[in-house]
Amino acid sequence: MTGEIAGLKVRVDVPLGRLTTFKIGGPAAILVTPENEDALRRAMTPIRDSGIPVLILGNGSNLLVSDAGFPGLVLRVGSALGGVEPEGPDRLRIGAGTLWSRVLRFVMAEGWTGLEFGAGIPGTLGGAIATNAGTRGGETADSLVSIRGVGPDGEVREIARTDLPFVYRRCELPEGYVVTSTLFAAGREDPEKVAETVRGYQAERRRDQPEREPSAGCVFKNPPGTSAGKLIDQAGLKGSAVGGAIVSEVHGNFIINRGEATADDVLRLIDQVRAGVRREFGVELELEVRRWGFGD
Ligand SMILES: Cc1cc2nc3c(=O)[nH]c(=O)nc-3n(C[C@H](O)[C@H](O)[C@H](O)COP(=O)(O)OP(=O)(O)OC[C@H]3O[C@@H](n4cnc5c(N)ncnc54)[C@H](O)[C@@H]3O)c2cc1C
Numbered sequence: 001m002t003g004e005i006a007g008l009k010v011r012v013d014v015p016l017g018r019l020t021t022f023k024i025g026g027p028a029a030i031l032v033t034p035e036n037e038d039a040l041r042r043a044m045t046p047i048r049d050s051g052i053p054v055l056i057l058g059n060g061s062n063l064l065v066s067d068a069g070f071p072g073l074v075l076r077v078g079s080a081l082g083g084v085e086p087e088g089p090d091r092l093r094i095g096a097g098t099l100w101s102r103v104l105r106f107v108m109a110e111g112w113t114g115l116e117f118g119a120g121i122p123g124t125l126g127g128a129i130a131t132n133a134g135t136r137g138g139e140t141a142d143s144l145v146s147i148r149g150v151g152p153d154g155e156v157r158e159i160a161r162t163d164l165p166f167v168y169r170r171c172e173l174p175e176g177y178v179v180t181s182t183l184f185a186a187g188r189e190d191p192e193k194v195a196e197t198v199r200g201y202q203a204e205r206r207r208d209q210p211e212r213e214p215s216a217g218c219v220f221k222n223p224p225g226t227s228a229g230k231l232i233d234q235a236g237l238k239g240s241a242v243g244g245a246i247v248s249e250v251h252g253n254f255i256i257n258r259g260e261a262t263a264d265d266v267l268r269l270i271d272q273v274r275a276g277v278r279r280e281f282g283v284e285l286e287l288e289v290r291r292w293g294f295g296d
Contacts, residue, residue, distance in 0.1 A: 007039025008032050016065045016074070016292070019057060021122055023214040024263050025065025026293065028055075028074040035080045037150065037180045044154040047073060048176065055292060056178055058127030059099060062216055066293035067263045077126045081180055086112075091145060092186045096126030096179040104198055113189035114143045119201035120211070126179040132166050137201055141166035145183040152176035169221055169288055210250040214257040219270060220285040228285055229253035232273055235280040242269040 002011045010032050016025040030052070034040035047054060053072035057063075081097035084106040092112060094103060100118040103125065107115055117137030121128065128140045129147055144161040151157055151174060165172050173179070205211060220228035232238065232252030240247045244261030247269065248254035255266055274285050 006042060007035040008043055009035070014074075016057075016060070016069055019076070020060030020063050020065055020216070021214060022060075022064060022216045022261075022266075023257050024067075024261055024266065025063075026067050026069025028070045028072070030073040031076060032073060033076045033078055033080070037081065037156070040075075040081075040178060040180065041150050041154050041156060044150055044152055044176075044178075047075075048152040054176065056126070056130075058097070058124035058130075059122060061122040062127060062131055062288070062290055064216060064263055064266055064289050064291050066291070068293055070293040075178060077124065077178065077180070081126075082124075086110075087183065090185060090187060092184050094125050094182045094184065096124060096129070096147075096149070096181055098125050099123070100125070100128070107186070108191055108195040108198055111189050111191040111194060112186045113194055113197075114186040115184060116194060116197045116201065117142075119198045120205040120209075122217070125182045129164075129171055129179050129182060130173060132169055132171050134169070135201065136204075137197075139166075141171070143185045145185050147179050147183070148181045149173075149177050149179040156180075208251060210248045210254055210256060213248070214259075215248070215254045216289045218253040219255050219273075219287065219289050220253055221288045223283050223285065226283075227253070228277075231277050231281055231283060231285070235276045237273050237276045240269065240272060240276075242266075242272065245269045247273060 012030055013027045014031040015027050017023050055074050057074050057076045077097045079097050082095040084103055085093045087093045100121045103115055104119055117135050121133050132140050146158050146160045148158050222228050229252040238247050238249050238252050243265030244258045245265040246256050246258055248256050255269055277283055277285050
């Protein structure tokens with residue numbers, strides 16, 4: 001069933017696998033996609049008062065959704081809450097539903113520098129805030145000025161970067177707060193130079209990562225002082241498989257869905273990889289991928 005209520009697209013029983021880059025996962029009981037911030041604002045108190053559990057979805061590129069799905073409401077921040085606009089001479093306002101690919105197209109065309117590091121990250125800017133997304137070139141927290149978003153009480157709040165607890169690949173946002181836009185410091189630069197930097201990062205990623213196969217990116221956080229991919233490789237775990245899930249031969253920290261993998265296959269493979277790395281190096285790998293619908 002699909003419907004539209006006051007600027008919200010509402011669908012029931014929606015397979016989440018289609019909305020994640022892993023292409024794995026059962027249905028969400030309800031999927032709500034706001035068409036603008038105002039519609040989201042008006043929806044927040046009724047949603048809170050309903051008592052239904054809520055999860056916030058961006059591009060689903062850091063998620064492992066359970067085979068049973070999620071028996072609650074998924075609030076999807078998509079391209080309707082997207083867009084890139086200069087705000088003064090040295091700031092860019094970017095909608096939370098904007099994909100990095102769109103941000104990169106903008107900065108290359110218009111000549112803005114400071115966000116090139118996001119080249120190749122397949123998520124939205126809202127997801128980038130929650131995960132402090134980053135690459136060798138930098139991370140989201142570096143040039144962020146502030147975020148704007150809506151709390152469960154329907155109030156719009158700006159939060160300064162200095163009040164956000166960014167750590168490696170994580171930022172604990174206030175409970176139930178949905179990011180609607182982001183403000184970044186950025187400078188002007190020759191568009192050709194920006195494009196050169198972006199293309200350099202993209203070429204590196206094409207060489208080092210299995211970008212085109214369904215995955216959720218790096219499964220494990222890098223332990224202090226080393227890389228999880230390197231430990232997995234050195235433990236001889238590349239190519240290990242459970243059902244339709246396999247550890248990538250290209251990058252040991254990627255698990256690939258060969259087409260028919262279940263969330264259960266992925267979890268069992270994660271356990272095997274963890275056990276192998278623990279046995280070989282005494283290191284306990286921590287998950288970077290977020291798990292949805294596993295009841296914990
Ligand atoms: C091929 C591949 C390569 C990748 N490479 C990188 C990389 O180089 N660096 C890196 O850091 N990550 C990488 N990732 C992981 C992923 O792209 C990032 O974590 C990304 O920031 C997730 O954004 P998303 O929009 O997909 O968020 P989702 O996966 O949809 O959600 C992730 C988390 O963010 C929260 N969230 C999403 N939107 C909002 C919002 N508007 N308000 C509040 N909370 C929100 C969700 O609730 C969830 O907890 C890669 C993934 C893949 C598949």
